[in-house]
Amino acid sequence: MTTVGFLLLPGVHLLDLAGPAQVFSTAADLGLGYAVRYSAAREEVVTAQGLALRVSTDALAPSPDGLVLVPGWRAGGRVPYRVLAEGQAAALAAHRAAGGTVASVCSGAFALGEAGLLDGRRCTTHHGLQDLLARRFPRARVVPDVLYVPDGGVVTSAGIASGIDLALHLVTVRHGPAAAAAVAREMVVYARRNGDEPQAGVMLRHRGHLVDAVHRVQDAIDARFRETLPLAELAARARVSERTLTRLFTAATGLTPLRYQQGLRLEHAEHLIGAGETAEAAARAVGFRDARMLRRLRARPA
Known part of the structure; x- marks a missing residue:
């Protein structure tokens, strides 16, 4: 005991x-x-x-x-x-x-x-x-x-x-x-997080702005990060053009919508790997075709 x-x-x-x-x-x-x-x-x-x-x-x-x-x-x-x-x-x-x-x-x-x-x-x-x-x-x-x-x-x-x-x-x-x-x-805890993970995850790190249109797009990506999300669909949700969305999103978060989605996928994949999943299984679970993109993202400087 x-x-x-x-x-x-x-x-x-x-x-x-x-x-x-x-x-x-x-x-x-x-x-x-x-x-x-x-x-x-x-x-x-x-x-x-x-x-x-x-x-x-x-x-x-x-x-x-x-x-x-x-x-x-x-x-x-x-x-x-x-x-x-x-x-x-x-x-x-x-x-x-x-x-x-x-x-x-x-x-x-x-x-x-x-x-x-x-x-x-x-x-x-x-x-x-x-x-x-x-x-x-x-x-x-x-x-x-x-x-x-x-x-x-x-x-x-x-x-x-x-x-x-x-x-x-x-x-x-x-x-x-x-x-x-x-x-x-x-x-009912999602997964055990690794000790070296940042104290604020992707969602929290990029939510400190005041741009409503970007928050609406982030809501959509957060809920459906495993899916393929065309920029045109996200721009329609923000009620702006694709070019304007990219400009607003990058100015507010420091990332393009695609990089933001990739960050969410990577973070969730790291949770799964920390819980014992293989890189291949984790990659597919978060929306990648296979582990190649996941490996590239893991190797990319923060």
């Missing part, structure tokens, strides 16, 4: 906690042998979303097979130099020294840094806190714009929902990709 202990700090984000907790709880339901525990400095922890949680104040015991995970809390770009209560930093360090795994979601990385666990290690956090983490812990090697980073028994992840990806990664390490895929299916 593997114990997964969540160390909760005041103002913890619900999804930072609930996402990984659901992964390990579901894994336990599937017979993978997990026991989930919760600990805090006080019996009541009020979350960032206002929900009060009642938890144990017993310290999480060091274990060579266990995992201690620190979810993030509402930081707003301002993280105190001391976020841990008395004894918590030593407990985290002792758990790692005993051979156990220590992990964090979002601003939880600052707790690991306070415990000295980021020194000399690669790590990450929410994109809005990466620069602060690097300044606060100069011996840490902060990796920007990735979902999660494992390094020597210490695993850090980006913000909020990336904790699910981190937890599925840890299940994969212990039990293999098939077990993680079973957990993901039970949770």
Whole structure:
């Protein structure tokens, strides 16, 4: 039985906690042998979303097979130099020294840094806190714009929902990709994302503009990215000429409509490959005739 202990700090984000907790709880339901525990400095922890949680104040015991995970809390770009209560930093360090795994979601990385666990290690956090983490812990090697980073028994992840990806990664390490895929299916999660994927996917990275016509075309491509979408059809949806659509789309997103669609296909194919599909099967599933175009896109500089 593997114990997964969540160390909760005041103002913890619900999804930072609930996402990984659901992964390990579901894994336990599937017979993978997990026991989930919760600990805090006080019996009541009020979350960032206002929900009060009642938890144990017993310290999480060091274990060579266990995992201690620190979810993030509402930081707003301002993280105190001391976020841990008395004894918590030593407990985290002792758990790692005993051979156990220590992990964090979002601003939880600052707790690991306070415990000295980021020194000399690669790590990450929410994109809005990466620069602060690097300044606060100069011996840490902060990796920007990735979902999660494992390094020597210490695993850090980006913000909020990336904790699910981190937890599925840890299940994969212990039990293999098939077990993680079973957990993901039970949770109705599309697929386990790879750690080096950017924190914002293709849809989010290219949606920061204010051009309604381009948003309408993006909606169509997002919904039907596997299909062949003639430029004339997309221009009709935007109610502009093909030439005008290409100009507007490129100015708003930095990509042509075709490159945007290819980016979506590539992103979805990478998800499938990460879940165990072959490149050929993934390519066909996202709309390519075969894997040749997929290989070219994977090799193309970002």
